[in-house]
Amino acid sequence: MLNESGARRRSFGSHVPVRDGLLLRDATGGERATxxxxxxxxxxxxxxxxxxxxxxxxxxxxxxxxxCR
Incomplete structure (x- = not known):
């Protein structure tokens, strides 16, 4: 995951930290995330x-x- 919140027209400024979660479809219930x-x-x-x-x-x-676990 790339945080491109600092993207400007010709350069990059400071990025904004992302604090929200992720939502993935078609889960089986046995997944883990690292x-x-x-x-x-x-x-x-x-x-x-x-x-x-x-x-x-x-x-x-x-x-x-x-x-999967």
């Missing part, structure tokens, strides 16, 4: 057929790995 840059597992829960992942505050970039 923030590879931050180096820890993220809270994840199922809501119907969607997986809701609560990430840490994301800075400039993060890699979120979703896998």
């Amino acid at each position: 923030a590879l840059v931050a180096g820890h597992e993220l809270p994840a829960r199922c809501d119907g057929d969607a997986l809701v992942v609560g990430p840490p505050v994301l800075g400039l970039f993060e890699v979120v790995h979703i896998c």
Whole structure:
């Protein structure tokens, strides 16, 4: 995930940290999510057929790995 909130016409300014969660469709209920840059597992829960992942505050970039338990 790239945080391009600082994008300007010809350059980049300061980025705005992202604090909201992720919503992924077609979840089975056995998934887990790991923030590879931050180096820890993220809270994840199922809501119907969607997986809701609560990430840490994301800075400039993060890699979120979703896998089955």
